[in-house]
Amino acid sequence: MKPFAYHQPDRIPDAAKLLTSIEDSKLLAGGMTLIPTLKQRLASPPALVDLSRLGHLKGITDDGATITIGAMTPHAVVAASKLVKAKIPGLAALASMIGDPAVRIRGTIGGSVANNDPAADYPAGVLGLGATVVTSTREIAADGFFRGLFETALEPGEIITALRFPMPLKAGYAKFKAPASRYALVGVFVAKFADGVRVAVTGAGSGVFRVPPMEEALSRSFDPSAIAAIRIDTDGLTSDIHAEADYRAHLVTVMAKRAVDAAVS
Amino acid sequence: MGNVIGIGASPKRKEDQRFLTGRGNYVSDIKRPGMTAGVFVRSPHGHAILRSIDKSAALASPGVIAVLTGEDAAADKLGSLPCGWGITDAKGVPMKEPPFPMLAQGKVRFVGDMVAFVVAETPAQASAAAELLTVDYEVLPSVVGVLEAVRPGAPQLFDDVPNNICCDWELGDKAAVETAFRKAAHVAKLSLVNNRLIGNPMEPRAAIAEYEPGTDRFTLWTTSQFPHVVRFLMGALVLNIPQHKLRVVAPDVGGGFGVKQFHYGEEAVITWAAKRVMRPIKWVASRSEGYVSDRHGRDHVTEAELALDETGKFLAFRVNTLANMGGYLSTFGPNIPTNLYGPLLGGVYTTPAIYCNVKVVFTNTVPVDAYRGAGRPEATFVLERIVDVAASEMGIDRVEIRRRNMIPKEAYPYQTPVLVQYDSGDPMGCLDGALVAADVKNFGIRKAESARRGKFRGLGYSTYVEACGLAPSRFAGRLGARGGLYESATVRVHPTGQVTVMIGTHNHGQGHETTFAQIVSEKLGVAFDNVDIVFGDTDRVQFGMGTYGSRSLVVGGAALSKATDKVVAKGKKIAAHLLEAAEVDIQFEAGKFSVAGTDRMKTFEEIAGAAYVPHDYPLEVLEPGLEEQAYYDPVNFTYPGGCHIAEVEIDPETGTVTLVNYTAVDDVGTVINPMIVEGQLHGGIVQGVGQALYENAVYDEGSGQLLSGSLMDYCMPRADHMPMMKIATHSTLCTHTPMGVKGCGEVGTIGSPAAVINAVVDALSHLGVTHVDMPATPNRIWRLLQNASLPVAAE
Numbered sequence A: 001m002k003p004f005a006y007h008q009p010d011r012i013p014d015a016a017k018l019l020t021s022i023e024d025s026k027l028l029a030g031g032m033t034l035i036p037t038l039k040q041r042l043a044s045p046p047a048l049v050d051l052s053r054l055g056h057l058k059g060i061t062d063d064g065a066t067i068t069i070g071a072m073t074p075h076a077v078v079a080a081s082k083l084v085k086a087k088i089p090g091l092a093a094l095a096s097m098i099g100d101p102a103v104r105i106r107g108t109i110g111g112s113v114a115n116n117d118p119a120a121d122y123p124a125g126v127l128g129l130g131a132t133v134v135t136s137t138r139e140i141a142a143d144g145f146f147r148g149l150f151e152t153a154l155e156p157g158e159i160i161t162a163l164r165f166p167m168p169l170k171a172g173y174a175k176f177k178a179p180a181s182r183y184a185l186v187g188v189f190v191a192k193f194a195d196g197v198r199v200a201v202t203g204a205g206s207g208v209f210r211v212p213p214m215e216e217a218l219s220r221s222f223d224p225s226a227i228a229a230i231r232i233d234t235d236g237l238t239s240d241i242h243a244e245a246d247y248r249a250h251l252v253t254v255m256a257k258r259a260v261d262a263a264v265s
Numbered sequence B: 001m002g003n004v005i006g007i008g009a010s011p012k013r014k015e016d017q018r019f020l021t022g023r024g025n026y027v028s029d030i031k032r033p034g035m036t037a038g039v040f041v042r043s044p045h046g047h048a049i050l051r052s053i054d055k056s057a058a059l060a061s062p063g064v065i066a067v068l069t070g071e072d073a074a075a076d077k078l079g080s081l082p083c084g085w086g087i088t089d090a091k092g093v094p095m096k097e098p099p100f101p102m103l104a105q106g107k108v109r110f111v112g113d114m115v116a117f118v119v120a121e122t123p124a125q126a127s128a129a130a131e132l133l134t135v136d137y138e139v140l141p142s143v144v145g146v147l148e149a150v151r152p153g154a155p156q157l158f159d160d161v162p163n164n165i166c167c168d169w170e171l172g173d174k175a176a177v178e179t180a181f182r183k184a185a186h187v188a189k190l191s192l193v194n195n196r197l198i199g200n201p202m203e204p205r206a207a208i209a210e211y212e213p214g215t216d217r218f219t220l221w222t223t224s225q226f227p228h229v230v231r232f233l234m235g236a237l238v239l240n241i242p243q244h245k246l247r248v249v250a251p252d253v254g255g256g257f258g259v260k261q262f263h264y265g266e267e268a269v270i271t272w273a274a275k276r277v278m279r280p281i282k283w284v285a286s287r288s289e290g291y292v293s294d295r296h297g298r299d300h301v302t303e304a305e306l307a308l309d310e311t312g313k314f315l316a317f318r319v320n321t322l323a324n325m326g327g328y329l330s331t332f333g334p335n336i337p338t339n340l341y342g343p344l345l346g347g348v349y350t351t352p353a354i355y356c357n358v359k360v361v362f363t364n365t366v367p368v369d370a371y372r373g374a375g376r377p378e379a380t381f382v383l384e385r386i387v388d389v390a391a392s393e394m395g396i397d398r399v400e401i402r403r404r405n406m407i408p409k410e411a412y413p414y415q416t417p418v419l420v421q422y423d424s425g426d427p428m429g430c431l432d433g434a435l436v437a438a439d440v441k442n443f444g445i446r447k448a449e450s451a452r453r454g455k456f457r458g459l460g461y462s463t464y465v466e467a468c469g470l471a472p473s474r475f476a477g478r479l480g481a482r483g484g485l486y487e488s489a490t491v492r493v494h495p496t497g498q499v500t501v502m503i504g505t506h507n508h509g510q511g512h513e514t515t516f517a518q519i520v521s522e523k524l525g526v527a528f529d530n531v532d533i534v535f536g537d538t539d540r541v542q543f544g545m546g547t548y549g550s551r552s553l554v555v556g557g558a559a560l561s562k563a564t565d566k567v568v569a570k571g572k573k574i575a576a577h578l579l580e581a582a583e584v585d586i587q588f589e590a591g592k593f594s595v596a597g598t599d600r601m602k603t604f605e606e607i608a609g610a611a612y613v614p615h616d617y618p619l620e621v622l623e624p625g626l627e628e629q630a631y632y633d634p635v636n637f638t639y640p641g642g643c644h645i646a647e648v649e650i651d652p653e654t655g656t657v658t659l660v661n662y663t664a665v666d667d668v669g670t671v672i673n674p675m676i677v678e679g680q681l682h683g684g685i686v687q688g689v690g691q692a693l694y695e696n697a698v699y700d701e702g703s704g705q706l707l708s709g710s711l712m713d714y715c716m717p718r719a720d721h722m723p724m725m726k727i728a729t730h731s732t733l734c735t736h737t738p739m740g741v742k743g744c745g746e747v748g749t750i751g752s753p754a755a756v757i758n759a760v761v762d763a764l765s766h767l768g769v770t771h772v773d774m775p776a777t778p779n780r781i782w783r784l785l786q787n788a789s790l791p792v793a794a795e
């Protein structure tokens, strides 16, 4: 790890100001992704701006129509939240499948969404539920937020403050864990709303994506059999030492069926 | 204080007091006054010419004390890292043995090859300076696979090693095998890969070196399984430090599995550098650094053929293997795929003719050497797989074909056609025990139940034997060993009767401090708590070959047993004098020396006291003091073995294999501590399951990059991969070790991969699947199902 300055602002505007005024500085949330890259000397920001003092970024609220999760809310809190379990059990289940207990206690939803790891779980939940990413300056719809491999719509200095989730009629997540890392080799989030179904896939490609043919089929019949024959194209899917592209494509169908199963059970 | 706790008891482990309370003392816990930090600069290329190194920016970096390269080592006339074994080919031509410089000279041959050593005031300063070192490489194409490496036109690692072949080794009677194949009713064939593994001990390697100018002595603290061997190899052969001027300490070590039983270049570099900078230096590897520098294991490509008569009797076995050595010869490197492989191909069967050819091949990968089991898991895997293939091709039940070929209990000692002679064993007894313990009888019910859930269930057997207790020195010498393989122990009885044992083996997780104390407690009748075991310090322990090859109890325990016998013999002399009786009339039992047929006796403590306060003592004929030493050189290997039965369930939708039951019934000879034996079996089996289902070191052909270079990409077995295991022993006694022990450190790793893969193949056999390479990953299983002739559906 190389030396860096450490800031712990109390207010969002102060954090944003530090971030824009110190070139290459980075926000620090749970540190589960950022700290290892510093330790491996893969990144060496001159300053870290720690969000941990911004208490109001932590916590989960319900306004009847949506559930809002503060960016600094750890995965373990979402997994255990009575509110989330009651209203969007698939999202609580997703949070409970991330990493190991230590990672779930430190890692945050904001950090995960901002990082947009192609194998991370939350992006599937956020896109699958059509959530809104609330930032220090604006609100961004999930469909416009994720831009492929570690890329998002966030501008320099922009801070995620919360994720706002609409409440689905039903939702489920199924994850095929990568054997070594236990990130998603393929993870599929399925959500049924009054006006249709959304299907979001993580792990399979360079970033989270939706599967319109499955969405149409499930909108007609919200049953695993409706998508059993739908095979997604291997174009753009990842092939690596853990899984070849056609196997990932196959798993998308299997996991999508299991996600529907989880949603209805 | 305390009681005698002897052979057969399972006291809690003595060493766990300090480990579980965070009071262990590992190399990286040690701080020396004025200590500096060292960092190695390693090659990022698999194969490259080292054109030049510009040190200037690194040297100018804050806190930097020294930057050392291969040129500096050459200027100081330091030796090459030695190989402990010199094997020969069929014509008696010695293996090719190119130099292994501790810091690369002229060329780098694998990603991780050491190029320079940077010493600075702090680790951060050393790392920062290391990044400033400018190394000019001329990158060459790499070759990482053995098949590719021996092809014409392949990149050549060394100018004088044509086709990258280090040695074309063979064993057995080729002509007899050919004759038998001509007469065979059936020939089973199998091509397989034994996947490359990375040991991953929990504690990464580390070292501290210090030079004392006042005494001209060096001390090296290192994460080693054999400090005396490091002192010899490094002192005598690399750095030219006289043995009495070099102390090597291996304190608490957090797991080895073979990874720490080699003399590494890092040890030599840091010791040499400590004198150059006149300050102690510490180096601690990161996990990522371990991946590209800890010696790897396995990595074979094999073609095997088994000839059988019409009744399924094995007539002959022929094995051709290409074994990966990596970029250089490591300490035991060429011995593993040859001497520890070929002689095991007889297994527990009466196969009369066996021939084995192994081409030992250099590639642009980390040097390959011993990893738990070392050669024997590879042999067991080939044999136990092809037995299943033959059974299925001939329509003979897999258990039945094993029975037809097994060496009966009465046939021991049994001479195999491949050098080794098994002294004792009862493979049939282990098999029978395992069949019951695994409830094989009701497997059909369980398989049907799985099928109802759409899953495929399979059962796999491995009836195996291994050779451990390394090793009879004379025999090993004939095979190419350049050192002895005995062990030594000193039993020091203190004036108050407590005992300190100095032993040459090294405890890094095996529980020696407990097991060895039980032996002393039993044999001398002293309390278990009154015995301490000292190891891992060349200044405290007389000598030793260390811990590997399941040798510590077998060879070290034997030395200890002999030394305690000497203590008792001397005690009898003292007692005879004190009790005014003839020495032959003195009996020793349960800590008391008594005159046979009388109630006159002296306790062990009284005898110890008399030995150190020799007022009434036969000084004319006996020296005072009570301390005895023994060296023990085994007369044969020991041959533990047994039967492992794995039961798996496969999800055909995803290809995931789940191990649902595991049973092992092993013959490990006398069991000193059943709890520790069970623990060794558990750990060993998990490592074997890791090889079968999860672990795979993958290199990129061409660039030589290690693609599975971290725990994110290299899958270690985890607790939730394992069912509760059923472990039992069915022991016959070793006929040539003092206590009848056979060793248990590696059996789990040796027996299990074949059992698991045989179970996987069994689960898929209705689809025409005949073989699955390790690791049987979900992707691999799914691919097999895609290619299978029948539709994917539970039967």
Ligand SMILES: Cc1cc2nc3c(=O)[nH]c(=O)nc-3n(C[C@H](O)[C@H](O)[C@H](O)COP(=O)(O)OP(=O)(O)OC[C@H]3O[C@@H](n4cnc5c(N)ncnc54)[C@H](O)[C@@H]3O)c2cc1C
Pocket (backbone or CB within 6 Å): A026, A027, A028, A029, A030, A031, A032, A033, A034, A035, A051, A071, A072, A097, A098, A099, A100, A103, A106, A107, A108, A109, A110, A111, A112, A114, A115, A117, A119, A120, A121, A122, A158, A159, A160, A161, A181, A182, A183, A184
């Ligand atoms: C062993 C291990 C296993 C894991 N397994 C999984 C897994 O199975 N599934 C999974 O999805 N993830 C997994 N993770 C990742 C984990 O979920 C991380 O917590 C997450 O990716 C990042 O969250 P964080 O709070 O730790 O962010 P940090 O590491 O602190 O930050 C990550 C990045 O996001 C930026 N950032 C953080 N917060 C914000 C914000 N509010 N606004 C804008 N930018 C921000 C940071 O500047 C940084 O660039 C694992 C991690 C580890 C170490």
